[in-house]
Amino acid sequence: MKKTYGDLHLYPNLNNLEQASRLIEKASQLGYGAVAVPTPKNVDVQAPGLRKVCRDFEVDFVSRVDLRPRSPDELLRDLRKCRRRFEIIAVLCDSKPVARQAAKDRRVDLLNFPQIDYRRRFFDSAEAELASQALACLEIDAARLLTLEGADRIRLLSSLRREVATATDFHVPVVVSSGVSDAALVRKPMEIAALSSLFGLTGKLAMDAVSVNPSAIVTRNREKLSSKFVAPGIKLVREGKDC
Amino acid sequence: MKNVRRRYLALHVDSAEPFSSSELMNAVWNAVMKLYGEYGASQTGLSLISYEPQERFAVVRVGHRAVEMVRASLASITSIASKPAAVHVLRVSGTIKALRKKTRL
Numbered sequence: 335m336k337k338t339y340g341d342l343h344l345y346p347n348l349n350n351l352e353q354a355s356r357l358i359e360k361a362s363q364l365g366y367g368a369v370a371v372p373t374p375k376n377v378d379v380q381a382p383g384l385r386k387v388c389r390d391f392e393v394d395f396v397s398r399v400d401l402r403p404r405s406p407d408e409l410l411r412d413l414r415k416c417r418r419r420f421e422i423i424a425v426l427c428d429s430k431p432v433a434r435q436a437a438k439d440r441r442v443d444l445l446n447f448p449q450i451d452y453r454r455r456f457f458d459s460a461e462a463e464l465a466s467q468a469l470a471c472l473e474i475d476a477a478r479l480l481t482l483e484g485a486d487r488i489r490l491l492s493s494l495r496r497e498v499a500t501a502t503d504f505h506v507p508v509v510v511s512s513g514v515s516d517a518a519l520v521r522k523p524m525e526i527a528a529l530s531s532l533f534g535l536t537g538k539l540a541m542d543a544v545s546v547n548p549s550a551i552v553t554r555n556r557e558k559l560s561s562k563f564v565a566p567g568i569k570l571v572r573e574g575k576d577c
Numbered sequence: 578m579k580n581v582r583r584r585y586l587a588l589h590v591d592s593a594e595p596f597s598s599s600e601l602m603n604a605v606w607n608a609v610m611k612l613y614g615e616y617g618a619s620q621t622g623l624s625l626i627s628y629e630p631q632e633r634f635a636v637v638r639v640g641h642r643a644v645e646m647v648r649a650s651l652a653s654i655t656s657i658a659s660k661p662a663a664v665h666v667l668r669v670s671g672t673i674k675a676l677r678k679k680t681r682l
Contacts, residue, residue: 364665480655483611518591518661525652525666528645532612 338367339523340548343511368394398422406435437464444473462504475513494533582641592662608650
Protein backbone atom coordinates (compact mmCIF):
# COMPACT_ATOMS: atom_id res chain seq x y z
CA MET A 335 0.00 0.00 0.00
CA LYS A 336 1.28 3.45 -0.92
CA LYS A 337 2.32 5.61 2.02
CA THR A 338 0.41 8.81 2.68
CA TYR A 339 2.55 11.67 3.86
CA GLY A 340 1.07 14.31 6.10
CA ASP A 341 2.22 17.76 7.07
CA LEU A 342 0.23 18.59 10.18
CA HIS A 343 1.52 22.11 10.61
CA LEU A 344 1.33 24.50 7.70
CA TYR A 345 1.15 27.99 9.05
CA PRO A 346 -0.27 30.45 6.51
CA ASN A 347 -1.82 33.80 7.26
CA LEU A 348 -5.51 32.89 7.37
CA ASN A 349 -6.53 36.38 6.20
CA ASN A 350 -4.55 35.84 3.00
CA LEU A 351 -6.18 32.95 1.14
CA GLU A 352 -3.80 33.42 -1.80
CA GLN A 353 -0.77 32.75 0.41
CA ALA A 354 -2.52 29.75 1.99
CA SER A 355 -3.34 28.50 -1.49
CA ARG A 356 0.33 28.79 -2.61
CA LEU A 357 1.44 26.90 0.48
CA ILE A 358 -1.07 24.09 0.00
CA GLU A 359 -0.28 23.87 -3.72
CA LYS A 360 3.42 23.50 -2.90
CA ALA A 361 2.69 20.81 -0.31
CA SER A 362 0.60 18.95 -2.87
CA GLN A 363 3.33 19.22 -5.53
CA LEU A 364 5.93 17.87 -3.11
CA GLY A 365 3.92 14.75 -2.37
CA TYR A 366 1.85 15.40 0.75
CA GLY A 367 -1.53 13.68 0.83
CA ALA A 368 -2.85 15.47 3.92
CA VAL A 369 -2.22 18.91 5.39
CA ALA A 370 -3.40 20.55 8.60
CA VAL A 371 -3.71 24.28 8.99
CA PRO A 372 -4.28 25.58 12.51
CA THR A 373 -7.34 27.80 12.82
CA PRO A 374 -8.32 29.88 15.87
CA LYS A 375 -10.63 28.04 18.25
CA ASN A 376 -13.48 30.53 17.78
CA VAL A 377 -13.67 30.39 13.96
CA ASP A 378 -15.73 28.10 11.76
CA VAL A 379 -13.96 24.76 11.96
CA GLN A 380 -15.12 23.87 8.47
CA ALA A 381 -12.89 26.65 7.02
CA PRO A 382 -14.70 26.45 3.64
CA GLY A 383 -12.05 28.49 1.78
CA LEU A 384 -9.18 26.25 2.88
CA ARG A 385 -11.17 23.09 2.24
CA LYS A 386 -11.92 24.22 -1.30
CA VAL A 387 -8.25 24.98 -1.95
CA CYS A 388 -7.30 21.54 -0.62
CA ARG A 389 -9.94 19.88 -2.79
CA ASP A 390 -8.62 21.74 -5.85
CA PHE A 391 -5.09 20.46 -5.21
CA GLU A 392 -6.28 16.96 -4.21
CA VAL A 393 -4.98 17.17 -0.66
CA ASP A 394 -6.85 15.98 2.38
CA PHE A 395 -7.64 18.92 4.71
CA VAL A 396 -7.32 18.19 8.43
CA SER A 397 -8.78 20.66 10.90
CA ARG A 398 -6.42 21.63 13.69
CA VAL A 399 -6.40 24.00 16.61
CA ASP A 400 -3.34 25.21 18.51
CA LEU A 401 -4.14 25.81 22.17
CA ARG A 402 -1.88 28.09 24.18
CA PRO A 403 -3.37 28.00 27.68
CA ARG A 404 -1.84 29.90 30.58
CA SER A 405 -2.86 27.34 33.21
CA PRO A 406 -3.95 23.67 33.39
CA ASP A 407 -7.52 24.80 34.19
CA GLU A 408 -7.65 26.91 31.07
CA LEU A 409 -6.36 23.93 29.08
CA LEU A 410 -9.15 21.70 30.45
CA ARG A 411 -11.74 24.35 29.56
CA ASP A 412 -10.35 24.70 26.04
CA LEU A 413 -10.25 20.94 25.55
CA ARG A 414 -13.90 20.62 26.59
CA LYS A 415 -14.84 23.26 24.01
CA CYS A 416 -12.65 22.07 21.14
CA ARG A 417 -12.25 18.30 21.28
CA ARG A 418 -15.49 17.49 19.47
CA ARG A 419 -14.91 20.16 16.82
CA PHE A 420 -11.33 19.71 15.63
CA GLU A 421 -9.57 16.66 14.23
CA ILE A 422 -6.24 17.58 15.75
CA ILE A 423 -5.54 19.39 19.00
CA ALA A 424 -2.02 20.66 19.57
CA VAL A 425 -0.97 22.28 22.82
CA LEU A 426 1.81 24.87 22.80
CA CYS A 427 3.32 24.27 26.22
CA ASP A 428 4.58 27.54 27.65
CA SER A 429 4.75 26.40 31.26
CA LYS A 430 5.55 23.17 33.05
CA PRO A 431 2.10 22.69 34.70
CA VAL A 432 0.45 23.08 31.28
CA ALA A 433 2.95 20.67 29.70
CA ARG A 434 2.28 18.04 32.36
CA GLN A 435 -1.50 18.39 32.10
CA ALA A 436 -1.34 18.21 28.30
CA ALA A 437 0.86 15.11 28.38
CA LYS A 438 -1.51 13.13 30.59
CA ASP A 439 -4.76 14.21 28.92
CA ARG A 440 -5.95 11.71 26.31
CA ARG A 441 -7.70 14.46 24.35
CA VAL A 442 -4.39 16.08 23.37
CA ASP A 443 -2.80 14.87 20.14
CA LEU A 444 0.37 16.91 19.81
CA LEU A 445 2.74 18.49 22.31
CA ASN A 446 4.60 21.46 20.90
CA PHE A 447 7.30 23.42 22.73
CA PRO A 448 8.78 26.87 22.10
CA GLN A 449 11.45 26.41 19.46
CA ILE A 450 14.02 28.97 20.56
CA ASP A 451 13.35 29.40 24.27
CA TYR A 452 15.30 26.35 25.47
CA ARG A 453 14.39 26.90 29.13
CA ARG A 454 10.76 26.32 28.27
CA ARG A 455 11.25 23.02 26.47
CA PHE A 456 9.77 20.77 29.13
CA PHE A 457 9.96 17.44 27.32
CA ASP A 458 11.91 15.45 29.91
CA SER A 459 11.51 11.85 31.08
CA ALA A 460 8.58 12.70 33.42
CA GLU A 461 6.75 14.39 30.56
CA ALA A 462 7.54 11.48 28.22
CA GLU A 463 6.26 8.93 30.74
CA LEU A 464 2.95 10.79 31.04
CA ALA A 465 2.69 11.13 27.26
CA SER A 466 3.41 7.44 26.73
CA GLN A 467 0.47 6.50 28.97
CA ALA A 468 -1.84 8.88 27.09
CA LEU A 469 -2.01 9.40 23.32
CA ALA A 470 0.04 12.54 22.86
CA CYS A 471 2.86 12.74 20.31
CA LEU A 472 5.84 15.06 20.37
CA GLU A 473 5.66 17.53 17.50
CA ILE A 474 8.82 19.03 16.01
CA ASP A 475 8.67 21.87 13.51
CA ALA A 476 11.39 21.71 10.86
CA ALA A 477 11.05 25.40 9.99
CA ARG A 478 13.58 26.59 12.56
CA LEU A 479 16.16 24.12 11.28
CA LEU A 480 15.98 25.90 7.94
CA THR A 481 15.93 29.49 9.18
CA LEU A 482 18.40 29.35 12.07
CA GLU A 483 22.15 29.25 11.56
CA GLY A 484 25.33 28.86 13.58
CA ALA A 485 25.14 28.67 17.37
CA ASP A 486 21.34 28.94 17.47
CA ARG A 487 20.89 25.94 15.19
CA ILE A 488 23.51 23.97 17.14
CA ARG A 489 21.63 24.64 20.38
CA LEU A 490 18.31 23.71 18.79
CA LEU A 491 19.71 20.44 17.36
CA SER A 492 21.20 19.57 20.71
CA SER A 493 17.93 20.02 22.57
CA LEU A 494 15.94 18.21 19.86
CA ARG A 495 18.37 15.29 19.97
CA ARG A 496 17.87 14.99 23.73
CA GLU A 497 14.08 15.15 23.40
CA VAL A 498 13.93 12.61 20.59
CA ALA A 499 16.10 10.19 22.59
CA THR A 500 13.73 10.58 25.56
CA ALA A 501 10.67 10.11 23.34
CA THR A 502 12.18 6.98 21.78
CA ASP A 503 13.02 5.51 25.20
CA PHE A 504 9.42 5.94 26.37
CA HIS A 505 7.85 4.94 23.01
CA VAL A 506 6.27 8.35 22.49
CA PRO A 507 5.57 8.83 18.76
CA VAL A 508 7.29 11.79 17.12
CA VAL A 509 5.67 13.86 14.38
CA VAL A 510 7.87 16.11 12.29
CA SER A 511 5.94 18.93 10.60
CA SER A 512 7.14 21.82 8.54
CA GLY A 513 5.66 24.71 10.56
CA VAL A 514 6.29 27.14 7.71
CA SER A 515 4.33 30.08 6.38
CA ASP A 516 6.45 30.56 3.26
CA ALA A 517 5.98 28.19 0.31
CA ALA A 518 9.73 28.32 -0.45
CA LEU A 519 10.43 26.59 2.87
CA VAL A 520 8.17 23.58 2.28
CA ARG A 521 10.26 20.43 1.86
CA LYS A 522 9.49 16.95 0.53
CA PRO A 523 8.64 14.25 3.10
CA MET A 524 11.91 12.44 2.30
CA GLU A 525 13.82 15.67 2.83
CA ILE A 526 12.12 16.24 6.18
CA ALA A 527 13.06 12.66 7.11
CA ALA A 528 16.67 13.34 6.08
CA LEU A 529 16.70 16.53 8.18
CA SER A 530 15.33 14.50 11.09
CA SER A 531 18.51 12.42 11.04
CA LEU A 532 20.29 15.55 12.32
CA PHE A 533 18.56 15.13 15.68
CA GLY A 534 18.78 11.37 15.90
CA LEU A 535 15.61 10.29 14.14
CA THR A 536 16.88 7.85 11.54
CA GLY A 537 15.59 5.20 9.16
CA LYS A 538 12.10 3.91 9.83
CA LEU A 539 11.50 6.24 12.78
CA ALA A 540 12.12 9.26 10.55
CA MET A 541 9.79 8.01 7.83
CA ASP A 542 7.12 7.17 10.43
CA ALA A 543 7.37 10.74 11.73
CA VAL A 544 6.12 12.09 8.39
CA SER A 545 3.81 9.28 7.34
CA VAL A 546 2.58 6.65 9.81
CA ASN A 547 2.30 8.81 12.94
CA PRO A 548 0.40 11.76 11.37
CA SER A 549 -1.92 9.35 9.54
CA ALA A 550 -2.59 7.39 12.75
CA ILE A 551 -3.64 10.55 14.61
CA VAL A 552 -5.97 11.66 11.83
CA THR A 553 -7.54 8.20 11.38
CA ARG A 554 -8.06 7.73 15.12
CA ASN A 555 -9.67 11.13 15.61
CA ARG A 556 -11.88 10.90 12.52
CA GLU A 557 -13.17 7.61 13.81
CA LYS A 558 -13.90 9.17 17.20
CA LEU A 559 -15.62 12.18 15.65
CA SER A 560 -17.82 10.08 13.37
CA SER A 561 -21.46 9.62 14.35
CA LYS A 562 -20.94 5.84 14.48
CA PHE A 563 -18.42 6.01 17.32
CA VAL A 564 -19.79 4.89 20.69
CA ALA A 565 -16.73 4.28 22.89
CA PRO A 566 -13.17 3.06 22.34
CA GLY A 567 -13.53 -0.36 20.68
CA ILE A 568 -17.28 0.00 20.16
CA LYS A 569 -18.85 1.47 17.05
CA LEU A 570 -22.20 1.35 15.37
CA VAL A 571 -21.96 -1.10 12.47
CA ARG A 572 -25.60 -1.21 11.40
CA GLU A 573 -28.89 0.20 12.59
CA GLY A 574 -32.49 -0.57 11.62
CA LYS A 575 -35.28 -3.00 12.27
CA ASP A 576 -33.32 -6.10 11.23
CA CYS A 577 -30.59 -5.61 13.85
CA MET B 578 39.93 -3.98 -5.51
CA LYS B 579 36.47 -3.13 -4.27
CA ASN B 580 34.45 -0.83 -6.51
CA VAL B 581 33.37 2.50 -5.09
CA ARG B 582 29.58 2.51 -4.90
CA ARG B 583 28.06 5.76 -6.02
CA ARG B 584 24.65 7.29 -6.28
CA TYR B 585 23.43 9.88 -8.76
CA LEU B 586 20.91 12.45 -7.58
CA ALA B 587 18.62 14.35 -9.96
CA LEU B 588 17.95 17.79 -8.51
CA HIS B 589 15.41 20.46 -9.23
CA VAL B 590 16.37 24.02 -8.32
CA ASP B 591 13.20 25.78 -7.23
CA SER B 592 13.70 29.51 -7.76
CA ALA B 593 12.57 32.34 -9.97
CA GLU B 594 16.18 33.46 -10.51
CA PRO B 595 18.70 31.75 -12.82
CA PHE B 596 21.98 30.49 -11.34
CA SER B 597 25.30 29.39 -12.73
CA SER B 598 26.62 25.91 -11.95
CA SER B 599 29.34 27.35 -9.69
CA GLU B 600 26.78 29.29 -7.66
CA LEU B 601 24.72 26.13 -7.26
CA MET B 602 27.67 24.01 -6.17
CA ASN B 603 28.90 26.74 -3.79
CA ALA B 604 25.50 26.67 -2.10
CA VAL B 605 25.55 22.86 -1.91
CA TRP B 606 29.08 22.72 -0.48
CA ASN B 607 28.29 25.49 2.02
CA ALA B 608 25.20 23.61 3.20
CA VAL B 609 27.16 20.35 3.61
CA MET B 610 29.95 22.14 5.48
CA LYS B 611 27.54 23.98 7.77
CA LEU B 612 25.77 20.78 8.78
CA TYR B 613 28.62 18.23 8.80
CA GLY B 614 31.86 20.24 8.79
CA GLU B 615 34.89 19.74 6.58
CA TYR B 616 35.40 16.16 7.76
CA GLY B 617 31.82 15.22 6.88
CA ALA B 618 32.01 17.06 3.56
CA SER B 619 35.15 15.13 2.64
CA GLN B 620 33.21 11.85 3.01
CA THR B 621 30.41 12.78 0.62
CA GLY B 622 32.38 12.47 -2.64
CA LEU B 623 30.15 15.19 -4.04
CA SER B 624 30.58 16.35 -7.63
CA LEU B 625 28.43 18.01 -10.26
CA ILE B 626 27.77 15.84 -13.31
CA SER B 627 25.51 18.11 -15.32
CA TYR B 628 23.47 21.25 -14.92
CA GLU B 629 20.82 22.68 -17.19
CA PRO B 630 20.07 26.26 -16.04
CA GLN B 631 17.06 26.63 -18.35
CA GLU B 632 15.43 23.46 -17.02
CA ARG B 633 16.70 24.16 -13.47
CA PHE B 634 17.81 20.55 -13.45
CA ALA B 635 21.09 19.18 -12.14
CA VAL B 636 22.70 15.80 -11.60
CA VAL B 637 25.22 15.30 -8.81
CA ARG B 638 27.23 12.26 -7.82
CA VAL B 639 27.75 11.21 -4.19
CA GLY B 640 29.10 8.20 -2.34
CA HIS B 641 26.29 5.74 -1.54
CA ARG B 642 26.81 6.11 2.22
CA ALA B 643 26.44 9.89 1.99
CA VAL B 644 23.06 10.06 0.24
CA GLU B 645 21.12 10.97 3.40
CA MET B 646 23.78 13.51 4.43
CA VAL B 647 23.56 15.21 1.07
CA ARG B 648 19.78 15.03 1.04
CA ALA B 649 19.62 16.76 4.45
CA SER B 650 22.13 19.37 3.32
CA LEU B 651 20.18 20.07 0.11
CA ALA B 652 16.98 20.42 2.14
CA SER B 653 18.65 23.02 4.35
CA ILE B 654 19.43 25.31 1.39
CA THR B 655 17.19 28.38 1.50
CA SER B 656 19.16 30.69 -0.79
CA ILE B 657 21.65 30.50 -3.64
CA ALA B 658 23.90 33.50 -4.29
CA SER B 659 21.78 35.49 -1.78
CA LYS B 660 18.61 34.85 -3.76
CA PRO B 661 15.81 32.74 -2.26
CA ALA B 662 15.86 29.18 -3.59
CA ALA B 663 15.21 25.58 -2.66
CA VAL B 664 16.75 22.39 -4.02
CA HIS B 665 14.63 19.25 -4.21
CA VAL B 666 15.86 15.74 -4.92
CA LEU B 667 13.77 14.27 -7.75
CA ARG B 668 15.34 10.83 -8.01
CA VAL B 669 18.26 8.77 -6.74
CA SER B 670 19.84 6.10 -8.89
CA GLY B 671 22.93 3.93 -9.15
CA THR B 672 23.70 4.83 -12.76
CA ILE B 673 23.30 7.97 -14.83
CA LYS B 674 21.51 5.97 -17.52
CA ALA B 675 18.86 4.74 -15.10
CA LEU B 676 18.53 8.19 -13.60
CA ARG B 677 17.84 9.75 -16.99
CA LYS B 678 15.37 7.01 -17.75
CA LYS B 679 13.55 7.55 -14.48
CA THR B 680 13.42 11.32 -14.85
CA ARG B 681 12.73 11.02 -18.61
CA LEU B 682 15.31 13.63 -19.64
